[in-house]
Amino acid sequence: MFNAESMITERLKGIDASGIRKVFDLAAKLKDPINLSIGQPDFDVPDEVKAAAAKAISDGMNSYTQTQGIADLRDKVSLLIGHEFPNTLGNGQGGLSDDTGVLITSGVSGGLMLALLATVQPGDEVLIPDPYFVMYKHLVTLAGGKAVYVDTYPDFQLTVEKLEACVTEKTKVVLFNTPSNPTGVVATSDACKAVAEWCEAKGLLLLSDEIYDEFCYEKVVGNDDEMRCASPASYSKNLLLMRGYSKTYAMTGWRLGYVVGPKAIVEQMTKLQQYSFVCAPSMVQFGGVAAMDIDMSSYVEAYTKKRDMVVEKLSGTFELTKPGGAFYAFPKVPEGLGMTATQFVEKVIERNVLVIPGNVFSQRDTHFRISYACSNDKLAAGLDVLVDVAKQG
Template sequence: MPAHPWLADRTDRFDSSGIRKVFDLAAKMKDPINLSIGQPDFPAPDSLKEAACKAIREDKNGYSQTQGAAALRDRLQQRVDEEWGHADRKLLVTSGTSGALNLAMWALVNPGDEVIVFDPYFVMYPTLCEMVGGVPVVIDTYEDDFQINLAKVEAAITPKTKLILFNSPANPTGVVASDAAARGLAELAAKHNIALLSDEIYREFCYDGALPSPAKWNDQAIVVDGFSKSYGVTGWRIGWVHGPAPLIDKMAALQQYTFVCAPNPLQHAAIEAFTTDMTPQVDAYRERRDHIVTGLRDAGYEVAPTGGAFYVFPKVPEGRGTANEFVTRAIENELLVIPGGIFSRRDTHFRISYAASKATIDRGLEVLRRLVKG
């Protein structure tokens, strides 16, 4: 039963994010070793900040078109057309990638439709599915080093399957799907006439080669992206989605009745991103990835190969309890990490974000070395 008689039944399907609870805990701690935050630790580039102030001073403070400010939308559409060359591919600027995901779910999923989700998953996926009446069909990837097993996917497809939710580089694992997996998933979706949504918000954080997007092999694939992670502007809420024109048009109509539009002055500021080089930041994160993976493995932790985003997803060492119990002990030692059960139906791993200084990472590794010894 809902906690209050006025609340809709659907609100029983979710609680406050476990990640948010860790953030709230961090705010009360004096000097936490915070390896929990899923946002870049570098500041937004000065060029973007100055462009935002300029847009506000120039009174670009009203609504934009629902589809997005024309100047930004045109630049994004040009880039999408150059990359994919799909004749029927259209683009919509959204209120963050979360806005894009919400609009896509509302536009695609009927009550009772099945949505394939890969475990571990971004915390939002199953909840969004259930909020629109969909049925999450969860495919475990632990035994495959968090890569996509295409045989498992094909076995999970039924006449009720409507959508596959795919995220690479992945949150929480940091794993980048192989070319073979991305292509196979694209071809499976086309074969069965199933919508495929590729969440590529961490696309710029690929450390071992370019991201293989399913849109390369499936011209009906829906792609979600944004500026938040790549440019350190998570609070700006500027995302975008591109895909088949009839779907994008309907998502734009839904946006009119929900988000209305993404923040207009910040849309104009985001245009500056097209001429801003973030290579030094990406290179720094690659070095941190190498450093933390080496440190964890040297300490005795099992870590799957990770090629992107800014997360690792170590397994709790044998004999050290569940992930929730292990993270509780970490927090008692002032180390903030996220228990894997927030992202999974298993409680065996935990998420570390290396979007932190090397000094903070080293402090965290020292705590983790102590915890593995008991």
């Protein structure tokens, strides 16, 4: 007799539904809530990007592209990364080195899945800094690997000492995320250098998820006249650098990203993409070409002010590591309240404000995530509620 449940693999049973969905279920009956939960910019896709994608559709660019992406977009990525990392991924002449490959992916999440499926075998361990982006542990499970959590509390900086405490002979990959989701913390130059060199010495692959690379509020590394957040790619070529268009250009639903790294690995990821995603959406790739010529600094400046509002309003009531990038903050629930982050979030939701409990992103349930990707008025009102709930208990 057929049993649908028996058809489901143990691998999939090891993946639970997103905790973010549970928060949305709790809030389903709320009317016009103050939403500080969603990781999506509150501005729209730039008009130039929309026009480029629409033109591609009108011009008949609706077929499959090459699996690795259209040449114009790959060339743009190659020039950008070659310029930014001339001594590692670059060739010193404005392009990429011969042993470095580029793959256009269906978002950074698509790139992460391809990378883990291409490099992680059953039994392999993947070191994941805790707190972590919610998808990481589940993608490791999908690949057949084992997620090993590296505790980075209280400052959320990944160090070699913390990695050393977790590495085993089964360790294969280290996941690195800067600026971080959910904490907003930006890795220091010293941390990037130390982690990159440690991975090289151990023979481990470093996956550097930098989807929020443009959202940096304290620039810590200079590259000619251009200031950027630090990246481990400045110190090693033996990594997979992953960036995308969802956050910088608000193209979250367009699903576009890219991976740059060792050609031998990128080629295997490309082969896997051929039999899974096939290619990133064609018209979206043309939009991506246009996006890379747009200056988004005014939007980043506006988000810097939002970050400052979060720090100003919450400091003194909550223990908070100041976010240096992305658009998240990860405050700690005051211990005197005697409640978990989940319990605190439930009280906040009763006040018509949506935030996410920390156990969605961590093995702990002591903090909660705020997304300040919303209007200033909504943000101010939501922060006032958080402070009020904390004071009332």
